[in-house]
Amino acid sequence: MWEDIKSFASTFFVTGDPLIYGADVAIVLTTLAIVFVLTKYKKWGWLWREWLTTVDHKKIGIMYLICSLLMLFRGGVDALLMRLQLALPNVEFLHSEHYNAIFTTHGTIMILFMAMPMMFALFNIVVPLQIGARDVAYPFLNALSFWLFFFGAMLFNLSFVIGGSAESGWLAYPPLSEKMFSPGVGQDFYIWGIQISGIGSLATGINFLVTILKMRAPGMSLMKMPLFSWSVLSSCITIIYAFPILTVTLALLFIDRYLGAHIFTMDGGGNPMMYVNLIWMWGHPEVYIVVLPAFGIFSEIVATFSKKQIFGYKSMVFAMIIISVLSFFTWAHHFFTMGAGADVNSFFAISTMAIAIPTGVKVFNWLFTMFRGRIQLKQPMLWTIAFIPCFVIGGATGVMLAVAPADYQYHNSYFLIAHFHQVLIGGVVFGYLAGIYYWWPKMFGFKLDERLGKWGFWLWNIGFYVCFMPQYALGFMGMTRRLYTYGWDLGWAPLNLVSTVGAFMMGLGFVFQVWQIAYSIKHGERDTTGDPWNGRTLEWSIPSPAPVYNFAVIPQVKEADDWWATKQARANGTANEAPAKLEPIHMPKNSGIPFIMSFFWFIAGFGFVWGWTWWIVIGLAGVGISMLVRSFQYDTDYYIPVDEVRRTEASLGRAV
């Protein structure tokens, strides 16, 4: 009996590495601390009523934001561990398998559990406010999406201490990810973590597409819609068509592993390259899914902080839609070296370069917006200005990679690593950080401290170039990705050391940002007007943070940048505003089902990972019962009476 327990525990828990034991202790202590604080201050009920069951898009956005920042921390620690291992030749800090697990989790977490939720955070917080809506189209589904993401991410992260993490790279190429070469449960944790959160991502894509198409304030035609909402629309179109490909591909891989099929195996008629082909049909659109909203954020910020209307609004819209469609026609550039032949490689080389055209249009539009504008270098604008050169260099190296014959030289070298970090950090991370700084007052009612933010900004920026510029050179010197160590004789040592220093500078930048948030909670400049940046779009017309119903009266939109036009009219005395008439506001009720149903998905996923039939049965039954219960719920909405709306508005300093 005792022996059984011991042998079970030795496969169930990850053992043998002091780093992991340290993490175990930290996880247990953190959990105990959270439970203790919640119990001591009697906050369990508050947590359940106000957060776990909420369907309010603003609160769901804040939960996405918190999770994504935690995941940024975890993915960042992974990155620093890798850079420590590579700082000098022959370092014996991580052994090879541990290093493989760390680069796998770093990539997966940064794309799927950091970038995606940070993007969804901004979708949730901004889109309904920007289009003059009171919530998203399907608030219940929105909560379900969040909890599916949350439990999927937890399942994936659990593999860190239970069972062991996947070791086959962030896209899990077979045959390495097949049962024969990855017999452990790590690969199954990877599959189920992504599958469960993937359902949530797809649902969010549908939700925001419908929200934008159907719930805009009266008068806001599509061509009067703010550019961030346009970027969300184009990103959602891409999500809807791309995410099913990911789900199917990973399901096929799971069938190979779980049922012994031969879809992607080397023998039995399987073809591993088919997996590579399919996964990049999702993977390439995915990078545009995350970067398009960043383009939208930059468009809002550039216009606001240059005090000008965005230059070339229509070309911006067309550029984004073209990018979202073209992104489906470039996937094979990720495996030019497969050797598909000159016809295939030339087609995909040209389609890849074609994407640079609409992207270039956007860059010029941002520059022309700034031209002769009254530029204010606030934090969001700083990140935007830093983005432009960074993204242009990243784009130029991207076009270099797109040259198929030359790609045989760059493929899987550190040149590639430097390129995609440059576009993903310079484009996506800078963009989302700019967006967080910009909309932070709208979320929480105070600005983030400028002085600490500038420390963070400069450390991130200088650190970025110090970290990644040497990697371009290392790529040319022959250093390939996913190496866990190298010798002195190769001459890579100095540049690697510089790169590691840069990585730690970025890490320090993140520490400053955390400090900045902590400091600003108490000392940050309060936003009493609801319009701290002198903004142009509807979200700045309401108090910060927005009341639960967002708009006491749904605005009538007349122009693009409607709030700016309203402010101009008021200043000129030409405002012709009818007295507002309050009506009871129709709102969705909170529900615990999204949380419970996602928890059962977690149980089922855990069962699939370990092959425990009872867990699978209980989990899937729980999911089914949750759906049934929801189907028979008719009491899902309520009205906020006029009196209460009037009281709330008065307490926020608005007379209605």
Add this chain to the structure above:
Amino acid sequence: MMQHDSHGHGEGHGSLKSYVIGFVLSIVLTIIPLVLVMNKVLSGTALVVAIMAMAVLQLFVQLFFFMHIREGEKPRYNVQALILGAVILLTIVAGSIWVMSFNSMVQ
């Protein structure tokens, strides 16, 4: 919120009958290829064509019986989404065949 509003002006959500028909058709169209493979009724190109035909038929069953493609106030969105969907579906299938055709040359 929209889900509540839509109840108001009686937008159709399909009848029980149409759902049952769709469900039965989907199951039949799934079982046919399974039987073809398990009992080795067909092989080679004929089998592949038969399986793909069932898949395409099932696609239409789902569009008509579950996705209510004929309904809705603004069919323009439906048509646009369908065209884009068809283009991307074609890209996935034909593109994969084209990209992966090197395999037959290699082996």
